[in-house]
Amino acid sequence: MKHAYIDEYSDIDSYIHRLDPRIKIISLFAFILFVIFTRPTSFIAFALYGVLIAVLFLLSKIPPGFILKRSLVIIPFVLMVAIFIPFFKKGEIAGGYSFGTLKLTVTYDGLMILWNILVKAYLCILSMILLITSTKLSNLLKALEKLKFPSVFVIILSFMYRYIFVVQDELMKMKQAKEARTTGGSRWFHVKVLANMIGVLFMRTYERGENVYFAMCSRGFNGKIKIITGFELKMKDFCFMLIIMSILTVIRIFGS
């Protein structure tokens, strides 16, 4: 079995890692709200938010290369949604091109919206990356539970975290077993085999779900998962939250 990680840098010992996960969730959620409600023309405010998140990353000792790589994964999705806006938004025209009868124009308003979406999305993604990479996923889930996040979601996430690698492993083994017996065959044949494999994987997952449920019942499960957390709010957790909130407020007031 391959050791796959979702939270591979969560074992670093840093100021950010030692914070109570609940405090991190609240503070970074506040960060996102502040970013979202900033006017697109407040360029200084965005720069300051960027500095703030960069300082937090420095404190967390997470390698910058990793952060960059993780954050860039999301950008294409944002672009896919936002890239056409400058062409369709009406307003003062910034430039245009003609392809025969087809005329494309880009407006200043449209560009502003594009910039707005990109910068906000990127800052929010950075704050989420900080939250996820500096917290063990199991602790993150417990913190969500403690913050009264609907327990169905927490349970689903928790089972996903536990079993995604198991299912992935099963698929990999099936693929290897198939390849070990593959000596040619048409492309269409392989597509059919793949469809069968997906079916088998579904059946196995279903049966595993049944067995896991039996195992849960055997140990007294009665419809509600209860957990014990070792969380303890300390002075420094409150200080962190207060500092972040004040910085955000200051940026909000003086940055725009």
Place this chain on the structure above:
Amino acid sequence: MTEKAIEIKNLDYSYPDGTEALCNINLDVFEGEFIGIIGPNGAGKSTLLLHLNGIFRGNGNSHIRIFDLDINDKNLAHIRSKVGLVFQDPDNQLFMPTVFDDVAFGPINMSLPKDGVEASVNDALEEVDMVSSIRRPSHHLSFGEKKRVSIATVLSMKPQILALDEPSSNLDPKHRRNLINFLQTLKLTTIIVTHDLDLVVQTCSRVALIDKGKIVAAGNTLDILRNKSLLETHDLEMPNSFF
């Protein structure tokens, strides 16, 4: 005479699709006894195990008692804290994100106070020598470690009966040896479902041989495991340690 820990009478069970899995099983297990349930693949051994804490209920006249409790809806919670069932696949047994959460799952459901839960988790992990892994995610454990933690997940509930499904399957010789040593130190009533007959010889005093859903022989371990023709008719082999 010691008390009966488990009493099974006229147990019949068919799967929802109609396949008959167990047929007229009668078996008594006494307190403190180690009993091995052996039989070929698909004989119904694991299905029998799932009856011991009421996950499956027999049909019709089936009757199972755990100590002085009948298995019924009212007693279910109580029975499940008395019978610790360890499944064969540790990935099914360990379903919580970390080792601690998993071992604590049972005690929390038994409504123990927080420090009581922590103490029983520690005791259970100590017994299987896994305390150092308490904060690790279950999916990062090796197979042998998963098997040990699986046993800890029920030991933490302080059961009176331990029911193990194929405890030695897929273990390397060293871990298998450790498991046997561990089982030999146990003071609980223990039921082991397996076709690892060497393990049975070293741990169980009594054996029940199941084939096609019926108990075909039951008795002293050595009497049954030395009976070459009986074993071979039911697709088993005499343990290597007898040669």
